[in-house]
Amino acid sequence: MITILQEILLDFQDLELFSGIPRRLDVTPVQGKATVCIGVRRSGKSTFMSQLIQKLLDSGVSRQNILYLNFFDDRLHGLQQSGLGVILDAYYALYPAKKNSEKVYCFFDEIQAIEGWEPFVDRLMRTENCEVYITGSSARMLSKEIATQMRGRALSWEVFPFSFREYLDYLRVDAGDGLLSTKQRLFVQNAFEQYWAAGGFPEVAGLERRLRIKIHQEYFHAVLFRDLVERHNISHPKAVTDLAHWLIDNTASLYSLNKLTGYLKSLGHKAPQSAVADYLEWFEDAYFLFTVRLFDASLSRANANPKKIYCIDHAMVTSVASGILVxxxxxxxxxxxxxxxxxxxxxxxxxxxxxxxxxxxxxxxxxxxxxxxxxxxxxxxxxxxxxxxxxxxxxxxxxxxxxxxxxxxxxxxxxxxxxxxxxxxxxxxxxxxxxxxxxx
CATH class of the missing domain: 3.40.1350 (Trna Endonuclease; Chain: A, domain 1)
Structure with missing residues (x-):
């Protein structure tokens, strides 16, 4: 495992960074705390990490002082058995002189793919001279449980697909800071029509409609199978897929657990109401679908009333929905x-x-x-x-x-x-x- 890790670490030394469009995220590293960026897959988290790395390089940090790993790399599958501690063994075997003498900047992409990452990062923060940056596609990285396991040594920021302002940055449209001239307003309004059609996922910006739909649908299936079926070991993935399609088709509409459970039952799925509740929670955990409750001082009354459903990206809805109800x-x-x-x-x-x-x-x-x-x-x-x-x-x-x-x-x-x-x-x-x- 050490040899494989060293190959991956050395490959990064030769990798040309893709920095993309600068994101309007006010992420400020804090001494003694890991910087955690979370959001739906393909929202630009890895590119944002590249931007942070480039800033370090521009400030004079040596490339060798940057340790980068993407835990979706199939070669890292063995880490689950060998333990994450082997990462430091591999790095310091390459650069022994840096041990306890130079600050190391650790970038861990999609680290939630490995169970038990929290104690490892906690130990890293306590025992090594390092800064730690983490990305993940699970809202549980915001939870009190994670905060407890990390002993308060983490600060989290959410990363969404491009906002409209970031889309304007991509188009190089100057929206100014206040009042717009007539010319500026026309450019902004034209850009909005493009944003309305394309949505905010960075990879689809500028693509023709056919390719955009294909990529959105690939995202949809990746979220379902990697963030739900695989992550939660779901034994009946077809029920999850059918539920996701119903929710997408009913974007911005009311639903109830009884209604969803009955719908799945009508399709022949034997998913109890408790399982449907879990699926909804996992959709939200993956930053894919969001539930909105009734505003009520009583949580029990709010939960008893129908809820509304929304998707991470309006254009993805048009690419995935049947088009009948939306x-x-x-x-x-x-x-x-x-x-x-x-x-x-x-x-x-x-x-x-x-x-x-x-x-x-x-x-x-x-x-x-x-x-x-x-x-x-x-x-x-x-x-x-x-x-x-x-x-x-x-x-x-x-x-x-x-x-x-x-x-x-x-x-x-x-x-x-x-x-x-x-x-x-x-x-x-x-x-x-x-x-x-x-x-x-």
């Missing part, structure tokens, strides 16, 4: 959800006392709660009245002076007795951090 309104709602999810996991839907529904209520540190309604167009008087009434009623009940309606193209300010509703086109909502139109 419409542009659902895709827009999904896009708004992911924009909010970049800011906070505390996102709910709200139901007023009069039974009206508001798509999102989000809360995050140092900001008031934000009410967001999503509607493709307010051109229909009936639609306009319904959406405004729901938002106004929620504003009164929650004592919030402001609400937002995100549309595809429309923009206006509506002044009511309850407060102000800003109607914002999707490109502007994505370009600026809601609700205060500050730079992302």
């Amino acid at each position: 419409n542009a309104g659902h895709l827009l709602e999904n896009l708004v959800f992911i924009t909010l999810r970049r800011l906070t996991p505390a996102i709910f839907y709200y139901k007023t006392k009069g039974g009206r529904e508001v798509d999102f209520i989000a809360q995050w540190q140092d900001h008031p709660r934000l009410l967001v309604q999503v509607c493709e167009s307010l051109a229909s008087p009936t639609t306009r009245k319904r959406e405004i009434a729901a938002l106004e009623e929620a504003m009164v009940e929650l004592n919030l002076p402001r609400g937002i309606i995100v549309t595809r193209h429309e923009e206006e300010r509506i002044v009511l007795d309850a407060g102000i509703i800003d109607v914002i086109p999707a490109w502007r909502f994505l370009l600026y951090n809601p609700p205060f139109c500050t730079k992302q």
